[in-house]
Amino acid sequence: MATSPKRGLVLVADDDPTMRLLMLEMLAQVGLDAIEAEDGLQAMACYHSVAPDLVLLDVDMPGMDGFAVCREIRRLESPAAVPIIMVTGGDELESVTRAYEAGATDFISKPINWPILGHRVLYVLRASDAISRLRIADAQHRAVLAAIPDTFFRMNKDGYYLDYEQGHEASNVFASEMCVGRHLSQVLPPDIAGHMLTQVRDVLATQHIGSLDYELPLPLPGPAPRVRQGEHSAPPPVRHFEARLVATGPNEVLGLVRDISERKRSEEQIRRLAYCDSLTGIPNRQAFLETLEAELARSRKANKKFAVLFMDLDAFKRVNDTLGHDVGDQLLQAVSERLRDTTRPGDLVSRAESAANLARLGGDEFTILIPDLERVEDALNVAHRVKEAMRRPFVLGTHEIFVTASIGISLYPEDGEDCNSLLKFADTAMYHAKNCGKNNAKLYSSSLTMQIMSHVQLEVGLRKALRNDELYLLYQPQIDVASGQITGVEALVRWRHPERGLISPTEFIPLAEEAGLIVPIGEWVLRTACQQAVAWQTPGKAPVRMAVNLSAKQFKDENLTQIVLSALHDSGLPPELLELELTEGTLMDDARATMVTLEQLRSIGVYLSIDDFGTGYSSMNYLKRFEVRALKIDKSFINGLPADSENAAITRAIIAMAHGLKMAVVAEGVETVAQLLLLEQYGCDMVQGYHLGHPSPPDTIHRMLADQAALAMT
Numbered sequence: 023m024a025t026s027p028k029r030g031l032v033l034v035a036d037d038d039p040t041m042r043l044l045m046l047e048m049l050a051q052v053g054l055d056a057i058e059a060e061d062g063l064q065a066m067a068c069y070h071s072v073a074p075d076l077v078l079l080d081v082d083m084p085g086m087d088g089f090a091v092c093r094e095i096r097r098l099e100s101p102a103a104v105p106i107i108m109v110t111g112g113d114e115l116e117s118v119t120r121a122y123e124a125g126a127t128d129f130i131s132k133p134i135n136w137p138i139l140g141h142r143v144l145y146v147l148r149a150s151d152a153i154s155r156l157r158i159a160d161a162q163h164r165a166v167l168a169a170i171p172d173t174f175f176r177m178n179k180d181g182y183y184l185d186y187e188q189g190h191e192a193s194n195v196f197a198s199e200m201c202v203g204r205h206l207s208q209v210l211p212p213d214i215a216g217h218m219l220t221q222v223r224d225v226l227a228t229q230h231i232g233s234l235d236y237e238l239p240l241p242l243p244g245p246a247p248r249v250r251q252g253e254h255s256a257p258p259p260v261r262h263f264e265a266r267l268v269a270t271g272p273n274e275v276l277g278l279v280r281d282i283s284e285r286k287r288s289e290e291q292i293r294r295l296a297y298c299d300s301l302t303g304i305p306n307r308q309a310f311l312e313t314l315e316a317e318l319a320r321s322r323k324a325n326k327k328f329a330v331l332f333m334d335l336d337a338f339k340r341v342n343d344t345l346g347h348d349v350g351d352q353l354l355q356a357v358s359e360r361l362r363d364t365t366r367p368g369d370l371v372s373r374a375e376s377a378a379n380l381a382r383l384g385g386d387e388f389t390i391l392i393p394d395l396e397r398v399e400d401a402l403n404v405a406h407r408v409k410e411a412m413r414r415p416f417v418l419g420t421h422e423i424f425v426t427a428s429i430g431i432s433l434y435p436e437d438g439e440d441c442n443s444l445l446k447f448a449d450t451a452m453y454h455a456k457n458c459g460k461n462n463a464k465l466y467s468s469s470l471t472m473q474i475m476s477h478v479q480l481e482v483g484l485r486k487a488l489r490n491d492e493l494y495l496l497y498q499p500q501i502d503v504a505s506g507q508i509t510g511v512e513a514l515v516r517w518r519h520p521e522r523g524l525i526s527p528t529e530f531i532p533l534a535e536e537a538g539l540i541v542p543i544g545e546w547v548l549r550t551a552c553q554q555a556v557a558w559q560t561p562g563k564a565p566v567r568m569a570v571n572l573s574a575k576q577f578k579d580e581n582l583t584q585i586v587l588s589a590l591h592d593s594g595l596p597p598e599l600l601e602l603e604l605t606e607g608t609l610m611d612d613a614r615a616t617m618v619t620l621e622q623l624r625s626i627g628v629y630l631s632i633d634d635f636g637t638g639y640s641s642m643n644y645l646k647r648f649e650v651r652a653l654k655i656d657k658s659f660i661n662g663l664p665a666d667s668e669n670a671a672i673t674r675a676i677i678a679m680a681h682g683l684k685m686a687v688v689a690e691g692v693e694t695v696a697q698l699l700l701l702e703q704y705g706c707d708m709v710q711g712y713h714l715g716h717p718s719p720p721d722t723i724h725r726m727l728a729d730q731a732a733l734a735m736t
């Protein structure tokens with residue numbers, strides 16, 4: 023006979039050997055092993071020694087009866103109870119009741135229906151197995167729930183709490199009795215209750231896990247703090263919660279609620295670090311870009327205008343270089359503070375949340391967003407106020423610092439329809455403002471981009487100009503008034519651009535200074551002019567001095583003296599035949615450094631003169647300290663002569679004062695005989711101008727010098 027696989031061990035306790043035999047046989051039929059005991063004591067001994075999976079226990083046994091065995095087993099047992107089936111003498115209710123009271127799992131009445139005994143035992147074994155698995159699962163769930171700090175609840179589809187177990191977090195606000203049997207709306211604020219109920223229904227409909235975040239104001243114990251007039255009350259303390267919902271049946275969800283206030287606080291801190299400039303505490307570039315993006319969307323939708331102001335300090339680098347980075351940092355903090363004051367909501371003609379309207383992009387660059395702009399003038403007014411605010415001295419410790427600001431403005435929607443363009447255009451306008459003399463505010467215009475592009479192209483061209491031989495020199499004669507002889511020439515550089523043709527030095531010299539090209543270009547001018555000057559010297563004839571312009575950047579170049587020495591040495595030009603023309607501005611920039619450089623140049627023996635005199639500081643006293651040999655009166659004074667009596671008086675005074683300081687005077691821009699005669703009358707030493715000769719190529723000057731020599735022979 024085929025036997026089923028073994029499914030468990032049954033302890034059969036009965037004092038009747040026939041009954042035991044039959045029971046064993048029936049159990050074997052369903053694949054169960056069995057062990058026999060003929061009375062209660064033996065049953066207990068077997069229970070201890072084999073730990074059966076089920077006990078089949080006759081009620082009536084000599085000595086210790088079935089009820090006593092059952093009670094004893096239950097007393098000894100752990101919660102994992104072994105199933106006990108009591109075999110009662112008859113169907114009488116009393117033994118059945120006693121059997122259950124003793125802890126029996128089930129009972130079988132005699133006479134036993136033998137064919138179903140095995141199946142009945144199997145059924146009880148299965149049921150007991152399921153119960154013990156349930157018990158384990160339940161214990162595990164309880165352990166999990168005990169281990170997590172969350173509050174959990176069960177809720178039906180209509181939003182009634184069926185169960186509520188408060189988590190062990192201090193902030194869990196509701197006690198169980200406040201919730202069980204109540205509707206969500208009686209426990210939570212109406213908006214949160216509404217969201218929660220929607221989520222509950224979604225979770226039940228989709229059988230997916232759902233979640234929602236919400237915050238609850240926590241009333242502080244005691245009376246509310248009094249707020250004085252004009253003060254803002256602190257926002258009420260809130261705690262943040264996250265509820266996760268999972269369906270546990272077609273009409274019921276399990277909810278877990280966690281206090282996420284700490285996490286929110288950390289997120290806020292991270293956000294602050296990511297969006298705030300650490301030096302000044304105002305929003306940084308990232309924050310500004312996001313604000314700009316949001317403003318763009320809002321303005322587009324509401325058909326509104328806004329302006330972006332881009333501000334850069336004009337002399338920040340100088341502060342950093344001269345006073346150190348600590349003072350530079352303090353200045354940036356003070357600047358952002360002043361900007362904050364100047365761009366308060368009321369000042370901005372804008373909405374309330376102005377904090378994000380101001381940002382530091384980095385270095386000394388700040389941006390301001392002006393929303394809801396009605397007139398362009400409003401943006402210009404803000405720019406003007408900012409400029410004025412920056413002009414007031416900053417007192418930082420013992421330092422009183424003066425700075426100015428250049429501001430560029432771009433407008434939405436006129437100038438651009440996206441954030442990057444608007445920011446870029448405001449930046450472009452700021453550069454334009456700087457180029458227009460700093461301490462300026464300029465609106466962006468599309469032609470600016472063209473200007474800047476052509477500026478950049480010109481710079482690229484200038485870099486190639488030297489190596490492509492596109493630069494050349496013209497020379498303008500300088501005439502000694504007394505003798506009428508050419509005693510000097512001024513070298514003036516020209517650039518023949520391959521596409522644009524002739525470009526004036528007024529255009530490319532400032533560009534060369536900006537691009538750092540003035541030093542190599544200036545060296546080339548110096549060397550070429552020195553070589554040319556040597557070629558024009560004729561033994562036995564009056565020498566011809568070569569005047570070369572030096573720009574401020576060249577003058578500051580630490581290798582200047584070396585370059586001059588080298589140009590003189592390589593050309594063989596005597597130093598006294600080289601004149602270096604400097605402007606007043608160049609000399610005044612850094613008096614101490616100027617004195618050192620001038621001393622070095624003087625020690626070489628070169629002739630030093632002041633160019634464009636009268637257009638700058640015009641301080642004779644100052645110039646005396648620099649011991650220069652000559653002054654060149656700017657052509658703007660000569661221009662109106664002889665009719666302009668004021669210019670005539672100035673010219674006469676300059677000549678007299680220069681002579682008093684033993685300086686020679688050269689008048690520039692002499693265009694007429696009348697001017698020449700007047701200057702002669704005033705005692706001017708030398709003259710230069712179109713009337714006496716235009717800037718000309720070397721062979722023209724060569725001819726002029728040759729004619730002059732020939733005339734002298736006659």
Ligand SMILES: Nc1nc2c(ncn2[C@@H]2O[C@H](COP(=O)(O)O[C@H]3[C@@H](O)[C@H](n4cnc5c(=O)[nH]c(N)nc54)O[C@@H]3COP(=O)(O)O)[C@@H](O)[C@H]2O)c(=O)[nH]1
Nearest residue numbers: 514515527528531547571572573633691692693711712717
């Ligand atoms: N650092 C350097 N600067 C240089 C160099 N070459 C020239 N420059 C400077 O560029 C400015 C413009 O120079 P330019 O266009 O050459 O003009 C010079 C003369 O052409 C002009 N001039 C001369 N006579 C007259 C006249 O009668 N009327 C009139 N309207 N203009 C006249 O004046 C300019 C000379 O100026 P200055 O140098 O002040 O003597 C100019 O500032 C140059 O200095 C260079 O190599 N390096």
